[in-house]
Amino acid sequence: MVKQALRAILSDDLPRSRWLAVVLVAILVGLAVAPFLFPGAKSLNVAAKICVFIVLAASFDLLLGYTGIVSFAHTMFFGIGAYGVAIALTRMGASWAAVAVGVVAGLAVAIVLAAVIGLFSLRVRTIFFAMITLAVASAFAILASQLSDLTGGEDGLNYRLPAELRAPFSFGDTLFGVRLNGRLLDYYLVYLASVVLVLALLRIVNSPFGSVLMAIRENPFRAEAIGYRTVVYRTIASCIAAAAAALAGVLLALWSSQTNPDTTLSFDIMVDILLMVVIGGMGTMYGAVLGAVLLVFAQNYLQDLLAIAHKALAGVPLLANFFHPDRWLLWLGVAFILCVYFFPSGIVGRLRNRR
Amino acid sequence: MKRDWLPLLLIPVLGLAALPLVGSAASWVTLTVAGLAMGLMIFIMASGLTLTFGLMDVLNFGHGAFIAVGAFVAASVMLALAPWMTADSLWLNLAAIGPAVLAAVVVSGLLGLAFERVLVRPVYGQHLKQILVTTGGLIVAEQLLKVIWGPEQITLSRPTALRGAFLLGDIAIEKYRVLAVVVGLVVFAGLALTLNRTRIGLLIRAGVENGEMVEALGYRIRRLFVGVFAVGSALAGLGGAMWGLYQETVTAAIGAQVAVLVFIVIIIGGLGSVGGCFIGALLVGLTANYIGFLAPKVALGSNILLMALILLWRPQGLYPVAKR
Numbered sequence: 034m035v036k037q038a039l040r041a042i043l044s045d046d047l048p049r050s051r052w053l054a055v056v057l058v059a060i061l062v063g064l065a066v067a068p069f070l071f072p073g074a075k076s077l078n079v080a081a082k083i084c085v086f087i088v089l090a091a092s093f094d095l096l097l098g099y100t101g102i103v104s105f106a107h108t109m110f111f112g113i114g115a116y117g118v119a120i121a122l123t124r125m126g127a128s129w130a131a132v133a134v135g136v137v138a139g140l141a142v143a144i145v146l147a148a149v150i151g152l153f154s155l156r157v158r159t160i161f162f163a164m165i166t167l168a169v170a171s172a173f174a175i176l177a178s179q180l181s182d183l184t185g186g187e188d189g190l191n192y193r194l195p196a197e198l199r200a201p202f203s204f205g206d207t208l209f210g211v212r213l214n215g216r217l218l219d220y221y222l223v224y225l226a227s228v229v230l231v232l233a234l235l236r237i238v239n240s241p242f243g244s245v246l247m248a249i250r251e252n253p254f255r256a257e258a259i260g261y262r263t264v265v266y267r268t269i270a271s272c273i274a275a276a277a278a279a280l281a282g283v284l285l286a287l288w289s290s291q292t293n294p295d296t297t298l299s300f301d302i303m304v305d306i307l308l309m310v311v312i313g314g315m316g317t318m319y320g321a322v323l324g325a326v327l328l329v330f331a332q333n334y335l336q337d338l339l340a341i342a343h344k345a346l347a348g349v350p351l352l353a354n355f356f357h358p359d360r361w362l363l364w365l366g367v368a369f370i371l372c373v374y375f376f377p378s379g380i381v382g383r384l385r386n387r388r
Numbered sequence: 389m390k391r392d393w394l395p396l397l398l399i400p401v402l403g404l405a406a407l408p409l410v411g412s413a414a415s416w417v418t419l420t421v422a423g424l425a426m427g428l429m430i431f432i433m434a435s436g437l438t439l440t441f442g443l444m445d446v447l448n449f450g451h452g453a454f455i456a457v458g459a460f461v462a463a464s465v466m467l468a469l470a471p472w473m474t475a476d477s478l479w480l481n482l483a484a485i486g487p488a489v490l491a492a493v494v495v496s497g498l499l500g501l502a503f504e505r506v507l508v509r510p511v512y513g514q515h516l517k518q519i520l521v522t523t524g525g526l527i528v529a530e531q532l533l534k535v536i537w538g539p540e541q542i543t544l545s546r547p548t549a550l551r552g553a554f555l556l557g558d559i560a561i562e563k564y565r566v567l568a569v570v571v572g573l574v575v576f577a578g579l580a581l582t583l584n585r586t587r588i589g590l591l592i593r594a595g596v597e598n599g600e601m602v603e604a605l606g607y608r609i610r611r612l613f614v615g616v617f618a619v620g621s622a623l624a625g626l627g628g629a630m631w632g633l634y635q636e637t638v639t640a641a642i643g644a645q646v647a648v649l650v651f652i653v654i655i656i657g658g659l660g661s662v663g664g665c666f667i668g669a670l671l672v673g674l675t676a677n678y679i680g681f682l683a684p685k686v687a688l689g690s691n692i693l694l695m696a697l698i699l700l701w702r703p704q705g706l707y708p709v710a711k712r
Contacts, residue, residue: 103519153696156703160447160659163519164651165695171648172692179685300644304527311520354535363531370524373517374510 042232044239048319053384057319060326064224068217069209075333081220081288083329084227085281090309090321091234092277097307098316099238100270101250102159105303106166109173110147110275112297114139114282119190119292120183127193132287139279147275151268159267174298189293194219198287223284230280235318237273246270247316304362305332308369314379323380328365335361395667395706402671406678414559419677425565427673428572429634433627434650434657434665435579436620442596442660442709444613446508447515450522451624451650452643453529457499458492458625459632459642460533463542465491466633473547481547485633492629493622500621504614526644533640541639544632568630575623576666583662592616596660596709652691656698658705667706671698 040047048054063070067080093107117139118132125131154165177184184190194215196202202215211217237243248256249263257263286292296302305328313324342356355363376383403420410416437451465488466473472484507525511517545551546564553560583589595602595609603609631646632638653672657664672691679690698706 097516101516103516153699160515160519161655163449164447164655168648168652168655168692168695171645172689176689304523307520307523351536354538357535359539360531360535363528363535366524366527366531370507370521370528373520373524377517 044232044236046235046239046318050381050384050387052387053319053381056323056384060322061228068220069211072211077216077220079329079333081223083326084223085285085288086305086309086325086329087322088227088230088281088284089278090306090313090325091231091318092274092281093306094310094315094318094321095234095238095246095274095277096271097310098314098320099243099250100246100267102155102267102271103163104166104271104274105163105300106150106170106173107274107278107306108298108300108303109166109170110143110278111282111285111302112173112177112292112294113143113146114279115286115292115297116177116184116190116282117142117279118283118286119192122192122194122286123185123190127195129195132195132283135286136280136283139283140276143275143279144272147272148268151271152264155264155267155271170298170303171300174294174300177298178294185293187294189291189295191291194287194290198222219288223288226280226284230277231318231322234277238318242266242269250316308365311369312365312372312379314381315377317378317381320379320381327380331361331365335364339364392707395664399667399670399674402674402678406674406682409682410678414557415681417559418561419681420674421561421565421569423674423677424670425562425568425572425634425673426676427670428576429568429627429630430646430649430653430673431666431669432572432575432630433624433646434653434669435575435662436616436623437650438654438657438660438662438665439592439596440613440617440620441654443592443599443609443616444512445515446512446518446613446617447659448503448508448522448617449519449647450503450507450525450529451621452645452647453503453526454496454500454621454624454643455628455631455646455650456530456533456640456643458496458628459638460537460542460640461495461625462488462492462629463544463632463638464537466544467542473545476548478549481549484547489626489629492625496625496628497618497622500618500624501614503621504617508617526647530640530643537640539640541637544636544638546633546636550633564634568634571626571630575626579662588612588615649691652695654705656695656705658702658707658709660709661705661707664705664707668698 048057064080064084068077071077071080089107089111093104096102096104096107114136118135121131121135121138125134150166150169151162154162178187180186193199197215198219199215202218203213204218205213207213238246245256245261245266248259249261249266253263256266282297285297289296309324309328310321311324312327313322314320336358339356339361340358343353343358346353346356354360372379378385406419407413407416410419433451433455437448441447466484469484469487472480475481503525507521508518511521550564550567553562554566581589583593591602591607591609591612595612599609628642628646631642635642649672653668654665656668656671657666671694675690675694679686702708
């Protein structure tokens with residue numbers, strides 16, 4: 034019974050490795066009890082960020098890992114979702130109606146834009162898509178910082194969340210010494226939404242539609258010959274990925290009550306997502322989950338480690354610079370390249386192979 | 389073979405269409421020279437990328453790294469030769485710029501060789517991995533630049549002789565832009581002559597059209613490709629050095645920023661075509677300057693619009709390279 038239910042929930046795509054299953058359960062449970070286990074604003078913030086980036090990386094994996102197309106515009110859709118909610122909350126005041134309007138508008142813009150870019154550029158060659166998305170995304174980031182009346186420019190938007198999600202709101206006393214306030218509610222909203230979205234993406238990649246995407250990844254010419262219109266499938270895949278990324282953006286906007294270009298649209302975030310998916314394992318939703326957890330941790334805690342090394346090497350002139358806390362991306366970049374060469378299926382692939 | 393002149397007409401058409409919109413002839417000349425200068429600098433950086441793609445089907449997303457390295461190396465040399473830069477003599481100024489540019493070209497070229505050997509060679513024929521690995525290379529290179537030169541931006545001022553503008557009546561033309569146009573045209577002429585009048589050029593063009601055939605005839609296309617890659621990287625370094633002087637600041641992000649323009653240009657031109665790349669670069673440069681003057685808010689969007697319009701007209705770019 035339990036096993037069947039589990040299979041149904043995971044869309045028959047089990048971890049297929051004991052260690053992977055252990056790690057995944059640890060992540061699921063760890064994030065669920067994080068507010069009680071590690072109280073404090075910073076750790077709760079890290080936990081919520083992990084949830085958001087798990088969704089974002091999983092949606093990117095749908096494109097990169099399952100369909101075999103590289104998009105550099107994934108943060109653009111992330112930003113569209115975040116800005117949709119942010120603008121609606123700024124303009125209409127802190128209400129749930131504003132959130133709904135923002136979500137619907139953000140989703141619509143993201144899907145239409147993804148369809149237009151896809152039909153424009155996926156017709157010719159996938160390498161076109163990579164370049165065109167790069168160009169469109171950088172134009173969009175500049176546009177967002179130029180239209181300061183709407184988006185708040187470089188500073189972004191600061192807005193009030195609906196009352197139920199703010200710290201003063203309380204729905205009881207304390208539980209295990211943690212105050213039951215709006216922030217906690219907000220965290221669980223983000224957490225549950227991420228779980229649902231990841232399971233939905235898992236469902237999509239394990240559906241017949243997902244099999245067609247993988248067929249296109251392996252051999253587009255043959256998929257076309259069997260009778261599947263590759264352009265249509267690739268475009269639909271990029272629309273779904275865009276919608277999921279926009280929803281991840283919505284979650285970020287609902288969590289942080291501020292939205293600015295640096296946290297949603299910058300090329301740095303794009304690089305982060307790329308690292309998450311490749312290091313975690315392309316073509317496995319679980320890889321995206323692992324990669325997101327690893328990278329957000331590295332971002333927040335690898336710097337501390339590097340700071341120690343930096344101090345130890347303070348006397349050596351050039352070498353110390355390599356271990357400057359701000360150079361953490363250097364090390365992850367090297368790990369990324371090594372992953373592409375030696376472990377194309379990432380951490381998940383390694384875990385599954387050792388059994 | 390019948391020549392396809394239609395895309396070439398786009399440049400004068402664009403220029404003439406902008407004339408009534410800009411209004412005054414003096415500003416139009418200034419903008420046009422600025423646009424040509426910008427376009428030619430982008431062409432210098434883009435030409436190598438489009439050739440390596442045409443020849444080996446390798447698209448290097450890390451091309452921006454060579455641009456940034458060129459800019460940084462040139463900036464360091466020029467800062468070291470600061471007294472010559474500020475001297476009030478054209479010859480001393482050139483004596484500072486010459487070594488700086490030479491160093492930029494040599495270092496970028498060597499880096500290109502290493503990049504090809506370490507990163508690109510293992511992933512021939514695998515597009516997805518190429519994109520990923522070369523993007524990874526760009527990330528690492530950008531961080532290494534920060535390790536070596538520090539994270540702050542470097543401010544660079546142009547040498548005395550290249551500051552200011554020539555005044556012809558009420559038309560002002562910045563001196564540095566004239567230099568950029570001259571250098572750009574020399575590079576284009578050099579490339580065109582090499583490609584069309586030498587044996588190596590013949591082989592490269594043949595390789596772009598049909599690499600297997602060239603191999604079958606007994607030429608080592610791999611060696612040719614490594615050479616083209618190194619020259620392309622060196623040109624990117626040259627372009628980066630010029631771009632750094634043009635912007636008068638150098639940051640580690642310069643590579644990724646300019647790479648976006650470079651990509652737009654080679655898409656417009658048709659991947660693999662040097663002639664298309666030349667026209668595309670000039671179109672992008674001119675559009676950026678005209679629109680920047682007429683409606684500054686939408687300046688960067690204008691490049692995307694230009695690209696979209698051209699792809700609607702010719703989905704494979706201006707001069708599609710027929711293969712694959």
